[in-house]
Amino acid sequence: MRILASEVKDHIGEGITLLGWVHRIRDLGKITFIILRDRSGMVQLVTEEKPDVTVESVIKAEGQVKKNDKAPGGVEVLISRVEVLSRAAHDLPVPVNQDPKNLGLDAILDNRIISLRNPKILSIFKLQSNILKYFARHMRSEDFTEIKTSKLIGTGTEGGTGLFPVQYFDTKVYLAQSPQFYKQAMVSSGLERVFEIGAAYRAEKHDTPRHLNEYVSLDVEMAFIDTEHDLMDLEVRILKTIFNGIRRDNEDELSQWKAEVPNEEELNRIPRITHDEAKEIIGKKTGSRVFEINPEGERILCQWALEEHGIEAVFVYAFPRRKRPFYTYPIENHKTRSFDLLFRGLEITTGGRRINEYDMLLESIERFHLKAEDLSDYLQIFKYGCPPHGGFAIGLERLTQKILGLANVKEASLFPRDRKRTRP
Amino acid sequence: MRILASEVKDHIGEGITLLGWVHRIRDLGKITFIILRDRSGMVQLVTEEKPDVTVESVIKAEGQVKKNDKAPGGVEVLISRVEVLSRAAHDLPVPVNQDPKNLGLDAILDNRIISLRNPKILSIFKLQSNILKYFARHMRSEDFTEIKTSKLIGTGTEGGTGLFPVQYFDTKVYLAQSPQFYKQAMVSSGLERVFEIGAAYRAEKHDTPRHLNEYVSLDVEMAFIDTEHDLMDLEVRILKTIFNGIRRDNEDELSQWKAEVPNEEELNRIPRITHDEAKEIIGKKTGSRVFEINPEGERILCQWALEEHGIEAVFVYAFPRRKRPFYTYPIENHKTRSFDLLFRGLEITTGGRRINEYDMLLESIERFHLKAEDLSDYLQIFKYGCPPHGGFAIGLERLTQKILGLANVKEASLFPRDRKRTRP
Numbered sequence: 001m002r003i004l005a006s007e008v009k010d011h012i013g014e015g016i017t018l019l020g021w022v023h024r025i026r027d028l029g030k031i032t033f034i035i036l037r038d039r040s041g042m043v044q045l046v047t048e049e050k051p052d053v054t055v056e057s058v059i060k061a062e063g064q065v066k067k068n069d070k071a072p073g074g075v076e077v078l079i080s081r082v083e084v085l086s087r088a089a090h091d092l093p094v095p096v097n098q099d100p101k102n103l104g105l106d107a108i109l110d111n112r113i114i115s116l117r118n119p120k121i122l123s124i125f126k127l128q129s130n131i132l133k134y135f136a137r138h139m140r141s142e143d144f145t146e147i148k149t150s151k152l153i154g155t156g157t158e159g160g161t162g163l164f165p166v167q168y169f170d171t172k173v174y175l176a177q178s179p180q181f182y183k184q185a186m187v188s189s190g191l192e193r194v195f196e197i198g199a200a201y202r203a204e205k206h207d208t209p210r211h212l213n214e215y216v217s218l219d220v221e222m223a224f225i226d227t228e229h230d231l232m233d234l235e236v237r238i239l240k241t242i243f244n245g246i247r248r249d250n251e252d253e254l255s256q257w258k259a260e261v262p263n264e265e266e267l268n269r270i271p272r273i274t275h276d277e278a279k280e281i282i283g284k285k286t287g288s289r290v291f292e293i294n295p296e297g298e299r300i301l302c303q304w305a306l307e308e309h310g311i312e313a314v315f316v317y318a319f320p321r322r323k324r325p326f327y328t329y330p331i332e333n334h335k336t337r338s339f340d341l342l343f344r345g346l347e348i349t350t351g352g353r354r355i356n357e358y359d360m361l362l363e364s365i366e367r368f369h370l371k372a373e374d375l376s377d378y379l380q381i382f383k384y385g386c387p388p389h390g391g392f393a394i395g396l397e398r399l400t401q402k403i404l405g406l407a408n409v410k411e412a413s414l415f416p417r418d419r420k421r422t423r424p
Numbered sequence: 425m426r427i428l429a430s431e432v433k434d435h436i437g438e439g440i441t442l443l444g445w446v447h448r449i450r451d452l453g454k455i456t457f458i459i460l461r462d463r464s465g466m467v468q469l470v471t472e473e474k475p476d477v478t479v480e481s482v483i484k485a486e487g488q489v490k491k492n493d494k495a496p497g498g499v500e501v502l503i504s505r506v507e508v509l510s511r512a513a514h515d516l517p518v519p520v521n522q523d524p525k526n527l528g529l530d531a532i533l534d535n536r537i538i539s540l541r542n543p544k545i546l547s548i549f550k551l552q553s554n555i556l557k558y559f560a561r562h563m564r565s566e567d568f569t570e571i572k573t574s575k576l577i578g579t580g581t582e583g584g585t586g587l588f589p590v591q592y593f594d595t596k597v598y599l600a601q602s603p604q605f606y607k608q609a610m611v612s613s614g615l616e617r618v619f620e621i622g623a624a625y626r627a628e629k630h631d632t633p634r635h636l637n638e639y640v641s642l643d644v645e646m647a648f649i650d651t652e653h654d655l656m657d658l659e660v661r662i663l664k665t666i667f668n669g670i671r672r673d674n675e676d677e678l679s680q681w682k683a684e685v686p687n688e689e690e691l692n693r694i695p696r697i698t699h700d701e702a703k704e705i706i707g708k709k710t711g712s713r714v715f716e717i718n719p720e721g722e723r724i725l726c727q728w729a730l731e732e733h734g735i736e737a738v739f740v741y742a743f744p745r746r747k748r749p750f751y752t753y754p755i756e757n758h759k760t761r762s763f764d765l766l767f768r769g770l771e772i773t774t775g776g777r778r779i780n781e782y783d784m785l786l787e788s789i790e791r792f793h794l795k796a797e798d799l800s801d802y803l804q805i806f807k808y809g810c811p812p813h814g815g816f817a818i819g820l821e822r823l824t825q826k827i828l829g830l831a832n833v834k835e836a837s838l839f840p841r842d843r844k845r846t847r848p
Contacts, residue, residue, distance in 0.1 A: 002648070019648050019811070021614060021809060022809075037614060038614070038616065039567070039569075039614060039615055039616040039617065054809075056808045056809040057809045058809045058810065058811045085811060085812060086780055086781065086782075086806070086809045086810050086811060086812075087809065088807070088808040088809035089807050089808060092808060093804075111804075112609075113609050113612075113613075113801060113804040113805055114804060114808060116609070116610070116613040116614075117612075117613050117614050117808075119614070122613055122614055122615065125569065125571065125610075125615070126569060126615075128572075129569045129570040129571070132570050132572075133560070133564060133570065136557070136560065140557060143463070145463075145549070145550060145553045146553040146556050146557065147549065147553070147838060148552075148556075148623075148640045148820070148838065149838055149839055150638055150837075150838075150839040150840075150841055151575075151623055151638070152638055152841050152846060153846075154846060154847050164590055164591060164592060165590070165591045166588050166589070166590050166591075166599065167588060167589045167590075167591075168588060168627075168637075168841075168846060169627070169629070169843060171846060173846050175590065182838070182839060185536075185537050185540070185848075186540070186549075186838070188537075188541075189537075189540040189541050189546055190445060190461060190462070190463060190540075190541050190543070190546055191463055191546065191549070191550075192462065192463040193463065197621070198623070199572075199575055199622070199623065203592075203593070205593070213592075214574055214575070214576055216572045223443075224426065224443050356510055357510065358510075377537060377847055377848035378848075380517075380535075380537040380538060380848075381537055382510070383512070383513050384480045384512040384513060384516060384538060384541075385445060385446075385478075385480040385481045385482045385510045385511065385512035386482065386510050387443070387482045387509060387510060388509060388510075396572070413574075414571060414572065414573055414574075414606070414610070415573055415574040415606060416574075417574055417576050417592075419593060422576060422577075422578060422592060422595060422597050423578050423801055424609075424801035424802075424804075
C-alpha cells in the first residue's frame with residue numbers, strides 16, 4: 001500500500017512504497033539523495049545506486065524507513081527499487097524546485113502548467129480551496145441555499161458596457177458581470193438567503209495588479225435586513241469562519257508566504273466609516289482635496305485603520321448615489337445604503353441594501369437613464385412582492401492575494417485571463 | 425424577534441412576529457385565513473379583520489400562537505397586526521399556490537422569476553443545493569482539492585466544434601466544454617486529486633429533455649489509479665454520500681416529488697458491463713442489431729439492471745476508441761479504459777483513465793487527425809512527468825432530474841439556456 005510523504009515518520013523500520021515526483025536529485029558520488037514530492041509534502045530518499053531518473057519524473061519507490069535527524073522531517077527512506085512511471089524531459093521551461101521570487105510574473109504565467117508544480121506557487125491554491133470550503137460552510141450554517149445561475153445574459157445589470165459578447169447560435173448574449181439579478185430573484189423566490197460561487201467577467205481594459213477579466217465571485221444575498229450594517233455584520237462572521245479555518249488547516253501555506261490572518265478579536269475591531277469620513281481621512285494624510293477613493297486612498301485608509309484600530313481593514317459605507325448602481329437603496333443627501341470592505345489596502349467586497357420597492361426602482365431606473373422595458377424580467381421580482389434585502393460579493397482571488405501578500409492578483413488565479421492572456 | 429414558520433409549533437401561547445409571503449387567502453366572511461410562506465415552510469394565520477393584502481405580498485405579521493389540530497402543522501397564529509412590506513400586483517403571470525403539473529414547461533420557464541416561488545418547483549433547488557454540499561464534502565473527505573479554472577479557452581479539447589465563440593477584446597476565444605485539460609494539469613501539478621464545480625457549455629442544437637447548452641459539471645480527477653474501476657469505485661462512494669445526505673436533509677423535497685434515492689446496499693449492486701455486453705443486452709430486448717447505445721438503449725439497460733440487480737443504474741465500460749476523445753487510455757481490440765454511468769435511464773457520468781504517456785498521446789493525437797502544435801500547452805503536462813490518472817464528470821442538472829423524476833432536465837436548471845432560451 002502507498003504511504004504519503006507526510007506519513008513516512010510513522011513507519012520507521014518498515015518497508016514502504018511511495019509515489020510522487022522527483023523534486024531534487026543530489027548525487028554525492030557514493031550515495032544519491034532524491035527528494036520525493038507528493039500531495040502531502042516531501043521526503044528524502046537515499047540510494048547507493050545511480051537511479052536513472054530526471055527531475056520532475058513521476059516514480060514509484062520502495063524502501064525502508066530510517067530515522068535520520070539530519071534529514072528533513074527526521075526520517076529518510078533507503079530505497080531498494082525505483083520504477084519510473086513517467087519520465088520528465090530535461091528542458092523544464094521554469095524551475096520547480098527553487099523559490100519563485102526570482103521568476104518574473106510573465107515567466108510564471110506563460111509556463112503555468114509547469115510553474116504550478118512549484119510548491120510555493122501551488123500552496124496558494126491549497127489555501128484557496130479552503131477559502132471556498134469555509135465560505136460555503138459558513139453560509140450553510142446560517143441557512144443560506146447555494147445557487148447556480150446562468151452566466152449568459154441578455155444585457156448587463158448596468159447597460160451593455162464592460163461586457164464580453166458571446167455568439168449564441170443566431171443571437172448575441174453576454175458573459176455576466178455578476179449574478180446580481182439572479183440572486184435577488186432567488187431571495188424573492190422564497191429562499192430568502194442564497195449564496196453563489198461562480199465566474200464573473202469584466203471586459204475592462206485594465207492591466208493592473210488588482211484586476212482580472214475573469215474571476216471567481218463569492219456572492220451573498222439575504223432577505224429581511226434593515227440596513228447595510230446587517231450585511232457588514234454577516235461579512236465579519238464569514239471572515240471569522242474563513243480565517244479560523246485556514247489558520248487551522250493551512251499553517252504550512254501561511255508560513256511559506258510568511259502570512260497571518262486576523263483573529264476574531266481583531267475582526268470585531270474593523271471600523272465603519274462613511275464615504276465622507278473616508279475622504280476626510282485621506283485628505284488629512286495627503287494634504288489635498290479628495291474627490292474619490294482611488295487605490296492609493298484605499299491603502300491610506302487601511303493604514304489609518306491599522307494605526308487607529310489595530311486591524312488593516314475598514315468598512316466604508318454611505319457611498320454617493322452616483323457612484324453606485326441604480327438598484328442601490330438610496331437615503332438622504334444623495335447617499336446610499338451601500339458599503340465596501342477594504343482589506344490590506346484593497347477593496348475586496350462591494351455590497352449594500354437593494355431597492356425592493358417597485359415604484360422606487362422605476363424612479364431609479366429613469367434617474368439612471370435606463371429603460372424599464374430592457375429590465376422587464378428583473379422588474380417582475382419587485383412587482384409581485386419582494387422583501388427588503390441586500391447582499392455583497394467577495395472576490396476570491398483578491399481575498400487570496402491579500403491573505404498571502406501576493407504582489408499581483410493574477411498570482412491567485414490558476415489560469416488568469418487578462419487584457420492579453422488567453423492561454424494556457 | 426422573528427420566528428420562522430417551522431418554529432411556530434414551539435411557541436404555543438406566545439406572542440410572535442413572522443415575516444414572509446402571502447401564499448393563500450381564504451375569506452370565510454367572519455374570519456380570514458392567510459397561509460404565510462417563508463424559507464422554512466408555511467403556517468396558518470387567522471384574523472377577524474379583512475387584511476388589505478394580495479397573494480404573494482410580503483408581510484410582517486404579529487400575533488399569538490394557538491394550538492389547532494385542524495390547522496396544517498397543528499398550530500395557527502391569531503394575528504393582531506399585519507404590515508405589508510411589499511405589495512404584489514394582482515396579475516401573477518403563473519399561479520404560485522397550485523400544483524405546477526398543470527403548467528406547461530414553457531409557461532414555467534418563460535415566467536421563471538415567478539414560477540420559482542411555487543414551493544414544489546423551488547424544492548428542486550433546495551435539494552440541488554445539498555447535492556453541491558455533499559459532493560464537495562465527499563471529495564474533501566478523500567483529500568481532493570477544489571479548483572476553479574478558466575471557462576475561456578483557445579480551442580476545445582476535441583477541436584472547434586460545439587463551441588460558443590466569445591469576442592475577447594481583439595481576439596476570439598471559446599466557452600469551455602469542460603475543464604478537462606485544466607483538471608489534468610492540476611493532477612499533474614502535484615495536487616494529485618482535484619475537483620471542480622463549474623459551468624460547462626455545449627453549442628449543440630439539440631432540443632431534447634436531456635440536453636442543456638449551459639450546465640453545471642461536477643468534475644473529478646485523480647492520480648495514481650490503475651484502471652477505470654478505481655474511478656467507478658470512487659463514484660459509488662460519492663453517490664453514497666450524496667444520497668445519504670439528501671435522504672437525511674431533504675425528506676420534504678423528496679416526498680413532494682414522491683422520490684426515493686438508492687441506499688448504500690443498492691449502490692453496491694450497480695453492475696459493470698462492457699460496451700459489447702451492453703449492446704448484446706439491448707439487442708436481445710429489441711430483437712435488432714445494435715450499433716450504438718442511444719437514449720432508448722440507455723433506458724433498456726437501466727431496466728435490465730433493475731430486473732437483474734435491483735438497482736436502476738449500470739456502469740458501461742470498455743467503450744470503443746472511436747467513440748471516445750483522443751486522450752482516453754486505449755486497450756486491446758480498439759477499446760478504451762472509459763466508462764459511463766447510466767442512472768434511471770440516463771447517462772449522468774462519462775469518465776475514464778486518460779493517457780499519461782507523452783509518446784502514446786502524440787500517437788493518439790495523430791490518429792485522431794489533430795495537430796500537436798494546437799495542443800502545445802496541454803502536451804507540457806505529459807512532457808514533464810505525469811502520473812497515471814483519470815476522472816469523470818457528473819452533470820448536476822441530470823442527477824437532480826433523475827433523483828426527483830423530472831420529465832425534463834431544464835426543470836433542474838434555475839435559469840436554463842437552450843437552443844432558443846436566453847432569458848430570464
